[in-house]
Amino acid sequence: MLLAALAALVTYNDIAPILEQRCLGCHTESGIAPMPLRTYAQVRPWAKAIREAVVKRAMPPWFVASTSVKFANDASLSANEIALIDEWVKQGAVEGPRRGQPLAQAPPSHAADLVLTMPQPVAVPAKGEMPYQFVILPQSFPHDRWVDAIEVRPASRGVVHHVVVYVREKGSPWLAGKAVGKPFAMPGATKSDILAVYAPGQPPSIFPAGMAKKIPAGADIVLQLHYTPNGRPTQDRTAVALRFSTRVPERRVLTLQIDTTNFLIPAGESGVRVSAAGTLPNDTLLLSLFPHMHLRGAAFEYAIVEPGGRIETLLLVKPYQFHWQLSYQLAEPRLLKKGTRLRCTAWYDNSLNNARNPDPTADVRYGEASSDEMMVGFFDVAVPADTDKSTFFLR
Numbered sequence: 001m002l003l004a005a006l007a008a009l010v011t012y013n014d015i016a017p018i019l020e021q022r023c024l025g026c027h028t029e030s031g032i033a034p035m036p037l038r039t040y041a042q043v044r045p046w047a048k049a050i051r052e053a054v055v056k057r058a059m060p061p062w063f064v065a066s067t068s069v070k071f072a073n074d075a076s077l078s079a080n081e082i083a084l085i086d087e088w089v090k091q092g093a094v095e096g097p098r099r100g101q102p103l104a105q106a107p108p109s110h111a112a113d114l115v116l117t118m119p120q121p122v123a124v125p126a127k128g129e130m131p132y133q134f135v136i137l138p139q140s141f142p143h144d145r146w147v148d149a150i151e152v153r154p155a156s157r158g159v160v161h162h163v164v165v166y167v168r169e170k171g172s173p174w175l176a177g178k179a180v181g182k183p184f185a186m187p188g189a190t191k192s193d194i195l196a197v198y199a200p201g202q203p204p205s206i207f208p209a210g211m212a213k214k215i216p217a218g219a220d221i222v223l224q225l226h227y228t229p230n231g232r233p234t235q236d237r238t239a240v241a242l243r244f245s246t247r248v249p250e251r252r253v254l255t256l257q258i259d260t261t262n263f264l265i266p267a268g269e270s271g272v273r274v275s276a277a278g279t280l281p282n283d284t285l286l287l288s289l290f291p292h293m294h295l296r297g298a299a300f301e302y303a304i305v306e307p308g309g310r311i312e313t314l315l316l317v318k319p320y321q322f323h324w325q326l327s328y329q330l331a332e333p334r335l336l337k338k339g340t341r342l343r344c345t346a347w348y349d350n351s352l353n354n355a356r357n358p359d360p361t362a363d364v365r366y367g368e369a370s371s372d373e374m375m376v377g378f379f380d381v382a383v384p385a386d387t388d389k390s391t392f393f394l395r
Contacts, residue, residue, distance in 0.1 A: 010088040011096025012040045018081050019043065020103045022060050032157045032200060038102040040095045047093035054082050061201060063326065065299075065318040070331040073203055112151070112241035114139075116221060119181040121235035124159045124227045129369050131185040133225040136168070137240070138181045140220045146212040149243035150205045152198035156236040161226040161370065162292075162325075163198040165240055166190060170218025180220075193389060194255040195221065196240065197290060197378060199325035204241075208287070208333065210250040211382050228370055251382040253287065254389055258344045259376040261366035265296060268360055270351040274375050277305065277343040281393050282383070285333035289315050290378040291346070294370050295322050295356045299347040302377055304340060311343075322356060322370075333382060344377030 019027075019037055026033040037043050043050070053059035060075040077085075088094075116137045124130065154160040168174055174190050195213055196205050207213070215221075223238060260276040291300035299318035303311050315328055336342075352360050358371045366373060383392050 009094065009096070010084060010091055011094050012043070012088070013096050015085050015088050016103060018077070018085065022075065022077060022081075024103055044093060044095075047089050051086055051089035054085050057082075061321065061324045061326065063317045063319060063321060064315065064328065066313050066316040067328075068312050068314055069334060072329045072331040073327075111243065112149075113244045114242045115153075115239050116242070117239040118183070118223065118237045120183060121155075121237045122183045122225065122227065124156065124234050124236060125229050126231055126233045127229050129371065130227045130229065132368055133183045133223075133227065134175065134178070134186050135183050135223045135225070136175060136178060136180045137221045137223065140218065141215050142217060144217050145215045145242075146245035146247075146249055147195070147215060147242050148207050148212040148245040148249070150196040150213070151241040152196055152202075152204075153239040153241060154198065154236060155238060156234045157200065158230050159227050159234055160236060160238065161199070161228040163196075163226075163238055164224040165195040165197070166192040166222040166224065167195050167213075167215055167219050168192050168222050169216055175222065183225075192222070194378075197255070197327075199292070201321075201324040201326045202290075203327060203329070205327075205380075207253050208382075211253050211287075212245040212249040213253045214385075214388075226368070226370075249385055251285070252385045252387060253380055253382050254392065255378060255380050256389075257376050257378045258342060259374075261375075263366065263373075263375060265348045265350045265364040265373060267363050268351050270298070270349040270353060272348040272350065273345060274348070275343060275345045276375065276377070277341060280336055280338060280340045280342065282338050284336050284392070285382040286314075286330060286336050287333055287380040287382055288327050288329045290325070290327040290380075291315075291317055291320065291344070292325065292374055292376040292378060293320055293322065293346055293348070294373050295358055296348045296350050296354060296364060296373055297322060297346065298349040298354070300377070301343075301345045302379070303343045303345070304336075305343050306341075327378075336381075342377075342379075344375070346375045348373065 023037050027037040029036045054077055062076040116139050118135050122133050152163050258276050258278050263274040265272045289302050297320040300320050301316045302314040305311055350364055364373050
């Protein structure tokens with residue numbers, strides 16, 4: 001079929017379905033990408049750039065260098081799709097018969113039952129570094145609620161580096177006394193459950209059938225927001241869209257992490273390796289992997305280290321992209337038996353060769369600012385519905 005298509009004139013009609021399926025999640029008038037690609041008139045000026053990006057596999061963004069599993073959200077183009085776009089541009093990127101209507105925008109990931117929006121905007125200046133902002137949303141949950149789909153919706157995506165959505169249980173001392181609905185700056189970590197994590201490129205969290213995250217009765221939702229000024233002052237009112245499960249699920253989804261804050265990345269050095277590991281205390285199903293570093297991040301690996309020393313690479317992300325951080329969602333949940341040892345390894349480039357490096361003359365340690373570094377391997381697991389995080393870690 002491909003050979004027949006390439007033997008004839010390839011037109012916009014031939015490549016439009018690829019754009020519709022693979023590109024319009026970002027390349028729309030309101031999307032995060034810098035230009036929309038919904039019509040031939042919008043696509044044609046970018047034809048050569050599109051060809052170059054897909055031939056080099058720079059677009060759509062997908063950074064898996066090695067894996068032993070399959071991912072449901074694999075955005076990479078097939079060899080046939082790349083060849084078709086390549087030939088279309090080589091033949092002059094002609095329009096052919098008119099398609100009529102613009103390509104359809106990607107439909108919403110889910111129909112939300114509740115959308116929680118920050119009551120007040122956060123003012124983001126044109127320059128400088130901002131401390132993490134926190135917002136306690138004015139919504140308490142009088143009854144247990146199970147959430148099977150979550151989407152974080154920043155209003156000003158160009159300045160939102162990440163959002164972590166926490167579940168603050170009733171009686172928690174964390175942020176006690178802070179005003180509800182009003183943004184405030186506060187450093188420090190918490191052990192509260194994570195409901196969702198957003199970073200540019202992050203898809204909505206839609207859990208497999210029979211699985212959901214729990215918001216216990218009396219809990220409220222807290223947003224942690226990290227803003228990165230981009231040269232223009234702006235305001236942001238991030239929202240969180242929730243879809244509730246109609247029944248108690250078979251399994252509860254927990255977001256866990258393997259991380260370390262004890263590292264040094266010397267000035268000018270590349271290939272700096274930092275590792276952290278943990279042993280699972282009980283059986284679980286692995287659902288997704290989400291590596292997180294900052295501007296000096298170069299690569300990140302999740303691996304199973306077996307007792308005999310054999311290593312299975314679940315995921316190697318290389319290159320790591322600070323400005324486009326993906327969650328890699330397994331096509332099929334992977335059973336991890338009690339005693340499984342997971343190791344996360346990060347590599348950093350603090351040299352002049354790293355074009356994103358804010359200062360190759362500085363030694364770098366752990367910190368919350370983008371000019372500092374982090375080493376976090378988030379991963380989602382599914383456990384029995386009556387198991388919370390503290391119970392899961394009982395051995």
